[in-house]
Structure formats: structure tokens, C-alpha cells
Amino acid sequence: MAMKPKREQTAFVREVVLPAGPDRKPVMDARRMLFPLRLGRSRIHGWGLFAVESIPRGRRVIEYTGERIGGREAERRSVRPSVYLFRVGPSRFVDGVRGGSGAECINHSCDPNMTAAITSGRIWLKSLRMIAAGEELTYDYRLSTGVMMPCRCGAANCSRYLSSIR
Numbered sequence: 001m002a003m004k005p006k007r008e009q010t011a012f013v014r015e016v017v018l019p020a021g022p023d024r025k026p027v028m029d030a031r032r033m034l035f036p037l038r039l040g041r042s043r044i045h046g047w048g049l050f051a052v053e054s055i056p057r058g059r060r061v062i063e064y065t066g067e068r069i070g071g072r073e074a075e076r077r078s079v080r081p082s083v084y085l086f087r088v089g090p091s092r093f094v095d096g097v098r099g100g101s102g103a104e105c106i107n108h109s110c111d112p113n114m115t116a117a118i119t120s121g122r123i124w125l126k127s128l129r130m131i132a133a134g135e136e137l138t139y140d141y142r143l144s145t146g147v148m149m150p151c152r153c154g155a156a157n158c159s160r161y162l163s164s165i166r
């Protein structure tokens with residue numbers, strides 16, 4: 001049988017585009033979760049994170065982890081089909097594609113059940129209210145820049161658009 005010719009791939013595609021591509025299988029890191037959570041298909045978009053047990057209000061739920069990068073590298077990576085960059089400062093980002101806890105799969109909602117709190121450079125997602133078992137976890141990405149894309153969160157107060165850069 002003849003060998004298939006190898007498709008040429010640039011280093012940029014291998015290192016930047018593919019790790020966040022549609023075939024990406026998210027990995028959960030239980031050490032970063034303070035409540036049992038599970039990964040599943042979301043009604044909002046792609047993968048989502050769901051509560052296995054009910055979570056009381058005002059509690060840390062999961063830490064958003066990943067590779068720490070600067071603004072120029074974040075800009076380079078923002079061409080990905082899915083962007084998993086969390087902004088922690090004017091030119092500081094955490095890229096959940098590498099070393100992510102699973103929190104990078106949490107979807108945006110205009111009526112979220114969690115909020116992000118940055119403490120000593122670490123990102124904690126905390127419950128804004130009681131979250132029922134089986135409920136999808138969400139937070140407001142609070143995007144200010146980037147290309148506008150439609151929001152499918154389904155909330156009554158949905159602002160209809162969010163940007164592609166977190």
C-alpha cells in the first residue's frame with residue numbers, strides 16, 4: 001500500500017492553532033476543583049462544565065489555570081478557532097489550552113451563576129448564588145475588545161454579542 005504524502009504544517013499551525021482546534025479534548029484537573037464537576041456537551045456552546053452536587057452561594061468552585069503569557073503572545077494565539085485566554089492584567093494572560101484545569105471550558109452567560117475573582121495572581125471562579133446539581137456553570141467574560149460574535153447564552157437579559165477575546 002502506498003504511503004500517504006504528509007501534509008505540510010507550519011510551526012505556527014502546530015503550536016498555536018491546532019492545540020485549540022475543534023478536536024481538542026479538554027482535561028479536568030480534580031486538584032483545582034473544590035466541588036465535584038463534570039465535563040459535558042453544552043447547550044450554549046461546545047463543551048461545558050456542570051455541577052455534580054449542589055454548590056452553596058459564595059464558594060470557590062474551580063481555579064482557572066494555564067500557561068502564563070504576555071500580550072504579544074496572547075495576540076498571536078488569539079487567531080485560534082476557540083480562544084481560551086483569560087486576561088489577568090493589562091498585558092498578562094493565562095492560556096487554558098496548556099495546563100488548563102477544565103475551567104477554560106466554562107461558557108459565558110449574560111446571567112451567570114459564577115464570577116471570577118483574581119487573588120494573588122490566581123483566578124478563582126466563585127458561585128454567585130446556589131447552583132443546583134446538573135446545572136451548567138457560567139460566568140460573565142466581561143469582554144471589552146475584539147471581534148463581535150453572537151452570544152447564545154439564552155438568558156432573558158442576554159446582550160446578544162460577545163467578543164472573541166476573553
Ligand SMILES: [Zn+2]
Nearest residue numbers: 110151153158
Ligand atoms: Zn448572552
